Amino acid sequence: MVDHSFHPDKQAILNAVDLLLAKQIEPGNLSVIEQKLPEQGIGEQAVLNLLAPIVLGNAAKLGSETAFAHMDPPTPWITWMMHCWNASLNQNLLHPDVSPVAGDIESRVMQWLSPYFGMSGGHLTPGSTISNLTALWAARDLLGIKQVIASEVAHISIDKAAKVLGLELVRVPCNAAGQLDKEALPDDLTKAALVLTAGTTSAGAIDSLSLAGLAAWTHVDAAWAGPLRFSEKHAGLLEGVEHADSMAVSAHKWLFQPKESAVVMFRDVQSANEVLSVSGVYLSTPNVGLLGSHGATAVPLLATLLAWGRSGLAQRIDFAMEQAVSLVDFLKQQNNVEVFSDCVSGVVLWRSTICDSEDIFSNLPSGCASTTRVNNQLWIRHVSVNPNINIKRLQTSILTALENS
Numbered sequence: 001m002v003d004h005s006f007h008p009d010k011q012a013i014l015n016a017v018d019l020l021l022a023k024q025i026e027p028g029n030l031s032v033i034e035q036k037l038p039e040q041g042i043g044e045q046a047v048l049n050l051l052a053p054i055v056l057g058n059a060a061k062l063g064s065e066t067a068f069a070h071m072d073p074p075t076p077w078i079t080w081m082m083h084c085w086n087a088s089l090n091q092n093l094l095h096p097d098v099s100p101v102a103g104d105i106e107s108r109v110m111q112w113l114s115p116y117f118g119m120s121g122g123h124l125t126p127g128s129t130i131s132n133l134t135a136l137w138a139a140r141d142l143l144g145i146k147q148v149i150a151s152e153v154a155h156i157s158i159d160k161a162a163k164v165l166g167l168e169l170v171r172v173p174c175n176a177a178g179q180l181d182k183e184a185l186p187d188d189l190t191k192a193a194l195v196l197t198a199g200t201t202s203a204g205a206i207d208s209l210s211l212a213g214l215a216a217w218t219h220v221d222a223a224w225a226g227p228l229r230f231s232e233k234h235a236g237l238l239e240g241v242e243h244a245d246s247m248a249v250s251a252h253k254w255l256f257q258p259k260e261s262a263v264v265m266f267r268d269v270q271s272a273n274e275v276l277s278v279s280g281v282y283l284s285t286p287n288v289g290l291l292g293s294h295g296a297t298a299v300p301l302l303a304t305l306l307a308w309g310r311s312g313l314a315q316r317i318d319f320a321m322e323q324a325v326s327l328v329d330f331l332k333q334q335n336n337v338e339v340f341s342d343c344v345s346g347v348v349l350w351r352s353t354i355c356d357s358e359d360i361f362s363n364l365p366s367g368c369a370s371t372t373r374v375n376n377q378l379w380i381r382h383v384s385v386n387p388n389i390n391i392k393r394l395q396t397s398i399l400t401a402l403e404n405s
């Protein structure tokens with residue numbers, strides 16, 4: 001007997017695609033789904049009709065004309081199709097025999113990306129949280145690192161990594177631009193891993209990468225701003241990264257990948273892999289890194305890079321930077337508005353000097369801004385990662401919010 005759950009007819013797949021591409025789907029309520037695991041299934045087509053209003057109808061539209069709030073991009077359609085292929089093939093990179101080509105694809109992607117950062121290789125992870133942990137694991141086990149030094153605004157994943165690895169975390173103050181203050185670094189860095197952030201989460205600041213090499217190990221957390229390296233215009237912002245020992249980049253941010261996709265890279269990947277490898281009796285090759293079973297996340301990334309080439313990626317990053325810069329220029333022209341800094345890496349922070357940021361935020365259309373606290377003040381935050389942004393519409397919304405606050 002053929003189990004049709006595993007052998008779809010083409011029309012069923014096309015129905016799912018039609019729903020995905022529908023311009024508007026009325027939002028549905030999750031309460032229509034039973035509280036208890038249903039005894040009887042309803043079949044795939046009924047599931048599509050049931051879930052489309054709930055999943056598609058309620059989703060935030062990251063590619064809408066005013067989406068400008070977070071580091072989450074809309075994704076190119078080629079990645080949707082590659083995820084579909086991946087889900088259907090279900091390759092597991094833990095076992096080369098069930099991922100005969102996916103492992104080589106990951107190696108090829110790493111071979112493409114690593115040289116831009118002066119790294120010799122690495123692997124994919126589900127996010128920079130895991131990349132940061134993996135890099136600091138290598139630092140600890142290769143060099144006996146005892147301390148992690150990071151700025152006061154470094155991402156919370158650095159706290160998690162230090163905790164998991166049993167390392168002391170020392171937070172160093174920042175200068176007015178939100179960069180790690182070099183003068184505040186401890187004198188003795190011989191047992192320390194220094195974490196420099198390229199694109200801080202709140203303000204997009206880039207720590208001075210000329211500090212790379214000052215400590216026993218330098219890790220650059222470039223979860224956000226790493227892809228600037230692919231832009232001829234902006235690559236210089238990450239000058240010095242090539243002197244780091246390791247780095248993290250989230251592909252599901254400025255490389256426009258669906259979650260969960262990131263990389264960890266090492267200047268000396270061979271040495272790093274030696275301490276990151278664990279063998280098991282059921283494994284034909286050692287397991288490198290933190291993940292056990294994991295999928296072929298490099299396939300959509302490879303497809304995107306093939307579709308766009310470096311120049312196509314750079315064009316999208318440059319466009320995002322231009323939009324952020326033009327927003328900063330616009331904000332600077334407004335009365336009673338303070339902008340945190342010139343745009344460094346596509347993140348824009350501003351506040352009104354006469355009204356409450358909460359009030360302004362509540363008067364902005366949902367999805368166009370987020371808020372963050374920097375220097376004990378609440379700021380409106382925008383992140384430029386949406387190729388469909390209509391900056392004029394966003395400016396109009398900001399003016400209206402200022403008027404109504």
Ligand SMILES: Cc1ncc(COP(=O)(O)O)c(C=O)c1O
Pocket residue numbers: 071126127128129130155157197199200201221222223224250262
């Ligand atoms: C600077 C920085 N590092 C690390 C992370 C964690 O990355 P991920 O969400 O990919 O785990 C983030 C997330 O926003 C970040 O901004």
